[in-house]
Structure formats: structure tokens, C-alpha cells
Amino acid sequence: MINTWIKSVGFGVAFGIWALGSAQAKPLEVVSSFSILADMVQQVGGDKVVSTAIIGPESDAHSFEPRPSDAKTLQKADLVLINGAHFEAWLPRLVQSAGYQGKVVEAIEGIPLRAYEEEHEPGHDHHDAHDHHGHDHGEYDPHAWQSLAHAQVYVKNIAEALIEVDPENSVYYSQRAKDYTQAIQQLHQRFVEDFARIPDQNRTVVTSHDAFGYFGQAYDIEFLSLLGASNQAEPSAKELAGLIDYMRDNHVKALFMENISSPKLLEQIARETHAKIGKPLYSDALAKAPHAASTYLGMMQWNGEALLEALEP
Missing domain, CATH: 3.40.50.1980 (Nitrogenase molybdenum iron protein domain)
Structure with a gap:
């Protein structure tokens, strides 16, 4: 059921925008900080981008340490996309090491952030919780992609960033972003209905x-x-x-x-x-x-x- 729904959405998006594609000699090299963001970039950028993730699938962003190969990846980038909200504490070191001077876009920009409230959870001491969160991510939760509504803001920011770097393909990126946003909204509406039935x-x-x-x-x-x-x-x-x-x-x-x-x-x-x-x-x-x-x-x-x-x- 899951695979069938996703495949049908993917086919519909691809078919709907196929006619808008035009030949591009060299796709944009877009580097994203982690796999979830890289997939969003790929969905919006289509065949106009080569989307690369620094932190790949099944990898833990919390324990990540940049490697020399990551600096080389960054050196080739036309655009860098990150989550923001202190999720990528390692980024400044990597940018400096790579000598990257291009555009860095925070995909979370414009989303109202959720303040951590671990001190209200059972078994947690207020002082320990504050220290723990401050050490790891800061006072605000960076995991905004876990909201399908917020993900639509991510898509908007990604599309705008691609258009700014590659304005000749603005119609292409805009149409893909529109179709992708519609698919995200459809899943959100389905979850609204399904979770409403939970006692x-x-x-x-x-x-x-x-x-x-x-x-x-x-x-x-x-x-x-x-x-x-x-x-x-x-x-x-x-x-x-x-x-x-x-x-x-x-x-x-x-x-x-x-x-x-x-x-x-x-x-x-x-x-x-x-x-x-x-x-x-x-x-x-x-x-x-x-x-x-x-x-x-x-x-x-x-x-x-x-x-x-x-x-x-």
C-alpha cells in the first residue's frame, strides 16, 4: 500500500512536468547537509540538479564529524542547502576547510520553531534537560521537516534558492515545487483524518x-x-x-x-x-x-x- 501510493505520486509528478524540461549542458551541483534535505532538493530540481548529501541515509547527524572528502564535495558545489536552527553545528568548520564562498541557504527559514520542553516530560529534571538540549541543538527544535505542513515551506525555500542560482529554469523549478507541494499536502490531509480517529x-x-x-x-x-x-x-x-x-x-x-x-x-x-x-x-x-x-x-x-x-x- 505504501509503495503503491508513493510510486503513483512520483509518476504523476514526473509525467506532469516532463514537457517543461529542456536540455542543460551542466546540472547544478547542489550539496545538502543530510539525506532528507537532499531528497527534497532532488524532487524540486529534477534533472537540472545533481543532489548530494553530506550525511547520507541511515547516518546519525548527532555524531557526525566532517571528513576530508566532504570538503572536496563542498568545493564543487554551486549551492549549499542546510536545515538551520543549529542542526549543523559542524558546518562552519567544514566551510572554512573547503574554502567554500558560495551561497548557503537555510531551508527552515520562515518556520515558527518549537521550543524544547523536555523539562515537562516524566522523569526529567529541569536542570539536566536544559543543559542537555543547550549542548546539542540549542533551545529550539530543528526537526521541522517532521511536519508535512512545514515541509511545504522547505520546498518553497528550496525552489527559490534554485531559481536564484539558475533563473533560466525558473518555470521548471516552480512547476516541480508546485506538484511536490501538492503531494505533501495530500498526505498531510490523509493523516489529519486518520489520526483524528485515535482515542x-x-x-x-x-x-x-x-x-x-x-x-x-x-x-x-x-x-x-x-x-x-x-x-x-x-x-x-x-x-x-x-x-x-x-x-x-x-x-x-x-x-x-x-x-x-x-x-x-x-x-x-x-x-x-x-x-x-x-x-x-x-x-x-x-x-x-x-x-x-x-x-x-x-x-x-x-x-x-x-x-x-x-x-x-
């Missing part, structure tokens, strides 16, 4: 780290994170006990690990609370093809379907 008592889940707050805002789902904003820290015994007690008291039945996280802690919690571990969710990185979550739209549909499967009565 109030089933609207809480536990995930590895705090990456799904924007998804939760969109569809009224409460996400409790085990590791806060990072996959690198370990929760204290007090935090872990607090979360387990909260899950028992509130009958939280669903746990989700992520494709970039270790399952050990969630497996421990599942044993103690008898909660069910759902399918892996994709947070900061796409799956490797040919997985259904190897594109942004595929990833969002995979995550939504996995959550609905666990939460529906």
Missing part, C-alpha cells in the same frame, strides 16, 4: 530521542523521548524510573526506536511496562533504497502508518 487514551508514545515534536503538534500525539534531543546521552536511573512509572500509571502501550538509535533501552522499558515496540521510525535520516522510507514522502508515510498501526484500537 484520547491512545495518544501517547515513547521514542528514542526528541525528534517528533512537530509531528505531534500536527496530529495531537504526545511523544515522550528517552534520550532528549540527542542519541548520544544515556538517561539517568532517576529519569528511566520516572518514565517507566509514568507509562505504567498512564497505560502507555507503544514504544518506537529509530533507524539511527540503539534498541537496548527501549527493549528494557518494554520488558518492564509490557508496552509494544512498533516498527522503527525515521527521524533524522532516510532509509537506504529500495526501502519505502528512502524518500522524504516515503519516510513520512512510513512513520505515519507505523504510528497508526500501534495506536489504533
Whole structure:
């Protein structure tokens, strides 16, 4: 079902804009900071761009350290796209190392950011939470791509950036962005309807780290994170006990690990609370093809379907 829907959308977008394409001797070299953004660039840029991700599929952005090969990649770029909101703390070092002097565009520009509120989550100490988030991402959640509504702003910013660098193909980029935005909006509307059917008592889940707050805002789902904003820290015994007690008291039945996280802690919690571990969710990185979550739209549909499967009565 997932693959069929995504393939049909992809074919419709490609066919609808095929007639607008024109020969281009040299496609734009567009470098994006991570795989999700690179796929969005590819969907908007089509055959007019070569879209490259510095942090590839199934890779953890939280532990990433630039390599010499990344500097070489940046040196060839006509345009660099990043998320912004302190998601790429390593970027200034890489830009300096590469000597890149071209345009750097923040795809998150214009999106109202969600303030981290880990201090309100069960088992978390206010002081520890503040220090943890400040160390990792700052005070605001950078994972705005987890909202399909916000993703439409990403697409707009990407299209504008491509048009600024390559104005001759502005009609091409604009049409692709329009078609892609329509596909994103269709999936969003479907999720609005599907998640509206979830009973109030089933609207809480536990995930590895705090990456799904924007998804939760969109569809009224409460996400409790085990590791806060990072996959690198370990929760204290007090935090872990607090979360387990909260899950028992509130009958939280669903746990989700992520494709970039270790399952050990969630497996421990599942044993103690008898909660069910759902399918892996994709947070900061796409799956490797040919997985259904190897594109942004595929990833969002995979995550939504996995959550609905666990939460529906």
C-alpha cells in the first residue's frame, strides 16, 4: 500500500512536468547537509540538479564529524542547502576547510520553531534537560521537516534558492515545487483524518530521542523521548524510573526506536511496562533504497502508518 501510493505520486509528478524540461549542458551541483534535505532538493530540481548529501541515509547527524572528502564535495558545489536552527553545528568548520564562498541557504527559514520542553516530560529534571538540549541543538527544535505542513515551506525555500542560482529554469523549478507541494499536502490531509480517529487514551508514545515534536503538534500525539534531543546521552536511573512509572500509571502501550538509535533501552522499558515496540521510525535520516522510507514522502508515510498501526484500537 505504501509503495503503491508513493510510486503513483512520483509518476504523476514526473509525467506532469516532463514537457517543461529542456536540455542543460551542466546540472547544478547542489550539496545538502543530510539525506532528507537532499531528497527534497532532488524532487524540486529534477534533472537540472545533481543532489548530494553530506550525511547520507541511515547516518546519525548527532555524531557526525566532517571528513576530508566532504570538503572536496563542498568545493564543487554551486549551492549549499542546510536545515538551520543549529542542526549543523559542524558546518562552519567544514566551510572554512573547503574554502567554500558560495551561497548557503537555510531551508527552515520562515518556520515558527518549537521550543524544547523536555523539562515537562516524566522523569526529567529541569536542570539536566536544559543543559542537555543547550549542548546539542540549542533551545529550539530543528526537526521541522517532521511536519508535512512545514515541509511545504522547505520546498518553497528550496525552489527559490534554485531559481536564484539558475533563473533560466525558473518555470521548471516552480512547476516541480508546485506538484511536490501538492503531494505533501495530500498526505498531510490523509493523516489529519486518520489520526483524528485515535482515542484520547491512545495518544501517547515513547521514542528514542526528541525528534517528533512537530509531528505531534500536527496530529495531537504526545511523544515522550528517552534520550532528549540527542542519541548520544544515556538517561539517568532517576529519569528511566520516572518514565517507566509514568507509562505504567498512564497505560502507555507503544514504544518506537529509530533507524539511527540503539534498541537496548527501549527493549528494557518494554520488558518492564509490557508496552509494544512498533516498527522503527525515521527521524533524522532516510532509509537506504529500495526501502519505502528512502524518500522524504516515503519516510513520512512510513512513520505515519507505523504510528497508526500501534495506536489504533
